[in-house]
Amino acid sequence: MRCNLTAFLLVTCLAFAGQVQARYYDDVISSGYISIGLYRNFPPYSFEQNGQAVGVDAEIGKRIAKAMDLEFRPHWITPDENLEDDLRNNVWKGHYLDKDDSQPLAMKKLADVMMRVPYDREFAFRQESTGEMVNEHVVMFGPYQRESWRIAFDSRKIEEVSTVAVFQYHPIGVEIDSLPAFYMVSAFGGRMRDNAHHFTNVDEAFRHMQKGKVDAVMGMRAEIDWQLFQAKDPSFHIGENGFPMMGKQKWDLGMAIKSTYRQLGYAVEEVVDRMIRTGEMEKIYQQYGLTYELPGLYQDVK
Known part of the structure; x- marks a missing residue:
């Protein structure tokens, strides 16, 4: 799925x-x-x-x-x-x-x-x-x-996420072959590419954030909300950023x-x-x- x-999303964008x-x-x-x-x-x-x-x-x-x-x-x-x-x-x-x-x-x-x-x-x-x-x-x-895209981040590692540009300096987890994965390796001239870590799904990416191996996770809003709801960790916050140059961001x-x-x-x-x-x-x-x-x-x- x-x-x-x-x-x-790629078809409707391009x-x-x-x-x-x-x-x-x-x-x-x-x-x-x-x-x-x-x-x-x-x-x-x-x-x-x-x-x-x-x-x-x-x-x-x-x-x-x-x-x-x-x-x-x-x-x-x-x-x-x-x-x-x-x-x-x-x-x-x-x-x-x-x-x-x-x-x-x-x-x-x-x-x-x-x-x-x-x-x-x-x-x-x-x-x-x-x-x-x-x-x-x-x-x-x-x-x-x-539905839309959303970022969850560890506030112990990142003070705030008001722009995705912060991921030039912080590792972020994304699901392999997903639109967030393509976005993180290509946006802003590829400056976030080295900090984009690819996982089987959002659940695996989130578990790596819990272990301190990535500082944030990007996925569909409901998947991110679900992970935060289960984790109930006050250190994990929701980013307030948009996604410039991403194309279709809500559907x-x-x-x-x-x-x-x-x-x-x-x-x-x-x-x-x-x-x-x-x-x-x-x-x-x-x-x-x-x-x-x-x-x-x-x-x-x-």
Whole structure:
């Protein structure tokens, strides 16, 4: 997912043979359950704890199911090479390696609704060189959160982070192959390159900050908030800086369904819209110690 998010951000900055048949609204209702696509091992958004799906996206999925009087079933997604692959494998076609012959073709492993999909018009309507729509089989809808980048730092090592220029002199941890990683090695003529330390994920980078091996960590705001919430260390603060020359610094996240499932999408969108307007959505984020920011669609009407 992290690499796929980077690919999406870089893009925005700079034949059905063997197809799996999806479930329509009536099929979902009559089955008694709804399958919610969640990225595997991706805290604080979606992960397993004591055998149960938890995280903000899992909580949203559970509330969608409850509002529709359905059983919540997580559909765990292992990210492929890019977001288009994830949408194809989990929303409208199915993975070519899914050879589970115990189920008919129409019941192969697909999510009814996929969470944490960029809600971005340019991405949604992007075209191939032939003029064909890249994501023509998918509808991206229901923005429920605005995400951004954030830095956490050790105040025992750095007095404040009002500008990223401070990392010319202090080591900072970033996730490998992420946009922060590209940014830290290339911005300001590469003057921060030597102080950019690359880790498998934000969690590993944060653990190295706790050990004093780096002085700061950069990642998605929710991931940084989650680490600070768990650490509860008064020495770790949030930077108040911006990211000049970075390009896309905020983006909205929503959901995706197969393009023929619009009735199901309308029903799900109604639930999520109500959660946002009543403040229930913000409470879910607060439960995990996260900052909640309204997506642009809701900010525009305020």
